Amino acid sequence: MSVCTLRIDDQDVAIAAGSTVLQAIRSAAIAVPTLCHLDGLSPVGACRLCLVEVEGSERLLAACVTTVQDGMRIHTNSSRLQEMRRTLIELLFSEGNHICAICVANGQCELQDLAVRVGMDHSRFSYRYPNRCVDLSHPQFGLDHNRCILCTRCVRVCDEVEGAHVWDVGWRGEHCQIISGLAEPWGAVEACTNCGKCIEVCPTGALFHKGEGTDEKHGHPGRLAALVQGRSRQELEP
Amino acid sequence: MSTRRTIQIDPVTRIEGHAKISIHLGPDGLVETARFHVTEYRGFEKFCEGRPFTEMAAITARICGICPVSHLLAAARTGDKILAVSIPPAAEKLRRLMNLAQIIQSHALSFFHLSSPDFLLGWDSDPQQRNIFGLISANPELARGGIRLRQFGQGVIEALGGRKIHAAWAVPGGVRAPLSAKTRDQITAGLPEAHAVVRQGLDVLKQLLDQHLREELHVFGEFPSLFLGLVGKGDRWEHSSGGDCAGVRVMDSDGSVVADGLSEDDYASYLSEAVEPWSYLKFPYFKALGPEAGSYRVGPLARLNLCERIGSEQADRELLEYRDRGGRVVTASFLYHLARLIEILACLEQMERLLDDPEILATHVRARAEVNCFEAVGISEAPRGTLLHHYCVDENGLIERVNLIIATGQNNTAMNRTITQIAKHDLTAAELAQPQLKEALLNRIEAGIRCFDPCLSCSTHASGSMPMRVQLFGADGALLDQVSRG
Ligand code: SF4
Ligand code: SF4
Ligand code: FES
Numbered sequence: 001m002s003v004c005t006l007r008i009d010d011q012d013v014a015i016a017a018g019s020t021v022l023q024a025i026r027s028a029a030i031a032v033p034t035l036c037h038l039d040g041l042s043p044v045g046a047c048r049l050c051l052v053e054v055e056g057s058e059r060l061l062a063a064c065v066t067t068v069q070d071g072m073r074i075h076t077n078s079s080r081l082q083e084m085r086r087t088l089i090e091l092l093f094s095e096g097n098h099i100c101a102i103c104v105a106n107g108q109c110e111l112q113d114l115a116v117r118v119g120m121d122h123s124r125f126s127y128r129y130p131n132r133c134v135d136l137s138h139p140q141f142g143l144d145h146n147r148c149i150l151c152t153r154c155v156r157v158c159d160e161v162e163g164a165h166v167w168d169v170g171w172r173g174e175h176c177q178i179i180s181g182l183a184e185p186w187g188a189v190e191a192c193t194n195c196g197k198c199i200e201v202c203p204t205g206a207l208f209h210k211g212e213g214t215d216e217k218h219g220h221p222g223r224l225a226a227l228v229q230g231r232s233r234q235e236l237e238p
Numbered sequence: 239m240s241t242r243r244t245i246q247i248d249p250v251t252r253i254e255g256h257a258k259i260s261i262h263l264g265p266d267g268l269v270e271t272a273r274f275h276v277t278e279y280r281g282f283e284k285f286c287e288g289r290p291f292t293e294m295a296a297i298t299a300r301i302c303g304i305c306p307v308s309h310l311l312a313a314a315r316t317g318d319k320i321l322a323v324s325i326p327p328a329a330e331k332l333r334r335l336m337n338l339a340q341i342i343q344s345h346a347l348s349f350f351h352l353s354s355p356d357f358l359l360g361w362d363s364d365p366q367q368r369n370i371f372g373l374i375s376a377n378p379e380l381a382r383g384g385i386r387l388r389q390f391g392q393g394v395i396e397a398l399g400g401r402k403i404h405a406a407w408a409v410p411g412g413v414r415a416p417l418s419a420k421t422r423d424q425i426t427a428g429l430p431e432a433h434a435v436v437r438q439g440l441d442v443l444k445q446l447l448d449q450h451l452r453e454e455l456h457v458f459g460e461f462p463s464l465f466l467g468l469v470g471k472g473d474r475w476e477h478s479s480g481g482d483c484a485g486v487r488v489m490d491s492d493g494s495v496v497a498d499g500l501s502e503d504d505y506a507s508y509l510s511e512a513v514e515p516w517s518y519l520k521f522p523y524f525k526a527l528g529p530e531a532g533s534y535r536v537g538p539l540a541r542l543n544l545c546e547r548i549g550s551e552q553a554d555r556e557l558l559e560y561r562d563r564g565g566r567v568v569t570a571s572f573l574y575h576l577a578r579l580i581e582i583l584a585c586l587e588q589m590e591r592l593l594d595d596p597e598i599l600a601t602h603v604r605a606r607a608e609v610n611c612f613e614a615v616g617i618s619e620a621p622r623g624t625l626l627h628h629y630c631v632d633e634n635g636l637i638e639r640v641n642l643i644i645a646t647g648q649n650n651t652a653m654n655r656t657i658t659q660i661a662k663h664d665l666t667a668a669e670l671a672q673p674q675l676k677e678a679l680l681n682r683i684e685a686g687i688r689c690f691d692p693c694l695s696c697s698t699h700a701s702g703s704m705p706m707r708v709q710l711f712g713a714d715g716a717l718l719d720q721v722s723r724g
Contacts (some may be wrong), residue, residue: 101296101300102296102297102300133288134288134289134290134636136290136634136635137634139608142290187634210292211410211606212292213292213295213406213409214296214406
């Protein structure tokens with residue numbers, strides 16, 4: 001196995017070739033925020049929160065979808081990046097309808113935590129207040145589009161791990177929306193196995209167990225990695 | 239020179255929310271009527287539409303920062319009915335416990351912080367001093383006691399719900415978490431001090447009522463009206479639906495029961511709301527008797543009138559004395575203050591009883607079910623009076639329509655009658671001849687409203703888009719002046 005050495009901020013890091021920059025950053029115990037990334041799912045580079053500066057590259061690169069190269073010099077925490085991350089989070093908030101005080105995920109939300117982490121005390125963008133709906137047609141679960149940030153974790157977990165492929169991203173631009181089946185009510189999609197994995201991985205209060213009230217959602221995105229790993233080693237076979 | 243003047247006091251300080259009052263002089267130059275304008279508009283009912291009904295507790299709790307628990311409980315009660323479940327007995331008791339704590343803290347705020355500075359420091363005292371801080375220097379023990387009493391109530395809410403305000407702890411089907419023995423003991427430990435404070439408040443207020451607040455009894459809104467609220471089985475005082483509640487009772491000033499055992503489900507058949515162009519606050523009335531004769535009062539005064547007994551020793555003794563002072567049916571709105579203190583005592587005694595009941599520690603506190611009913615009405619006694627939540631949901635539980643009937647709104651007519659009575663009494667012809675209105679008078683009118691402890695942010699929740707405006711009508715009904723603000 002060949003190894004790449006790279007320099008991240010002030011640290012020298014050695015990591016297996018083919019790893020992602022995000023893996024290298026994590027192996028050096030450097031904190032870079034992520035939102036769409038989830039260990040156990042394929043990376044998509046949707047949220048852009050993990051952007052880093054790579055010397056020699058004009059563009060900022062998303063660490064979760066960039067493969068390491070020998071000799072890379074990476075900066076993860078410049079003021080430009082800090083500003084960029086705060087702006088991204090503000091845009092996510094102004095794009096949907098996030099009323100944390102009444103949200104099922106209040107206190108347990110990755111988006112909310114990131115807002116605190118990037119120092120967002122208000123949004124410099126005006127709120128769009130889009131007119132979005134809530135789908136409670138499923139017997140056990142609910143989807144509130146107002147809180148969806150289109151990270152596509154649900155789409156990937158359902159397709160890659162459960163193999164049911166209930167979810168997709170429908171429409172375009174500002175009308176983009178997570179859809180179940182062929183844009184049917186979730187309860188009408190027979191492919192859904194009621195496994196609840198999408199609820200567990202959703203970083204926000206968009207997907208939840210029906211009947212959960214304010215502050216009551218406790219997602220477990222961390223469980224996924226263990227599940228995927230266990231399966232690959234066939235530990236979980238009967 | 240015009241014989242008509244309008245005197246406006248704007249805004250009324252020390253009531254939650256915003257208000258405007260206008261006093262209308264007739265052609266004879268005397269006070270004809272006074273109006274309490276509510277020009278704040280919040281539209282809560284509209285933005286609940288499309289939300290899951292399970293969120294209603296959290297949404298409506300935000301209508302009011304002083305009595306969020308009342309909305310929480312009414313919303314949870316309505317939610318129980320949408321699920322069509324009867325909640326576990328321990329949950330019923332815990333909800334009652336929280337409502338008692340809520341009544342204690344809200345009444346303590348009203349009496350000790352907001353109203354007693356007026357009584358104890360006098361109407362003519364320096365307005366800068368006539369507040370809780372002035373009270374602290376004048377009667378530090380009472381002021382501190384009041385603060386401690388409120389803390390006690392809030393502490394119970396916090397211990398149960400995890401937060402002082404906005405605790406989304408009562409949920410459709412029950413409550414979220416059981417009570418631990420440790421928390422129960424903590425609450426119990428706070429009861430003796432709370433008892434001592436309310437006792438002290440009662441002594442001070444009763445003494446004042448015997449002496450220099452005597453006149454206020456007859457000026458601050460003494461008039462006949464109906465009274466409406468929940469009563470318990472055996473004609474006992476009641477603050478919550480479920481359990482031993484015997485439904486809604488309506489009583490006349492002479493003590494005759496106009497209607498009894500009414501169910502909240504049919505509220506629309508016996509309650510109606512009149513609208514006046516000069517206030518966002520509607521004027522609810524008992525339908526059968528029409529807007530005038532059907533106007534009623536809710537809250538502490540009504541609850542004490544409606545019951546025969548409270549059902550606990552000390553509070554019942556106070557109730558007897560209270561009736562000696564004000565009659566079997568008390569019509570003097572000023573006695574809302576005394577009624578509040580008696581209710582605090584009642585709450586403390588009932589709390590004690592609930593905490594002694596081993597069932598309160600049971601761990602099964604939540605029933606789970608699907609949406610089984612598409613329309614439901616929940617009722618609860620908030621500190622300020624009867625509170626109704628009415629939801630219609632679709633088959634998945636998304637809210638289609640909401641109607642909220644809130645305590646302050648139901649006292650609207652009574653508040654207007656009260657300030658008219660005060661203005662007529664205080665603004666004599668001689669007074670009106672003087673160009674300068676005395677601060678004391680303005681404060682008395684405000685204090686008339688404060689008898690009802692209105693929380694105005696709650697009561698102007700109705701949907702609609704009436705522009706905000708202030709109007710002046712002459713004795714002949716002609717519009718003399720108008721100010722528009724939106
Ligand atoms: S998902 Fe919920 S808790 Fe998270 S930011 Fe949005 S509203 Fe707030
Ligand atoms: S529903 Fe949740 S997991 Fe799915 S895209 Fe939206 S935010 Fe991501
Ligand atoms: S975590 Fe890398 S783009 Fe979202």
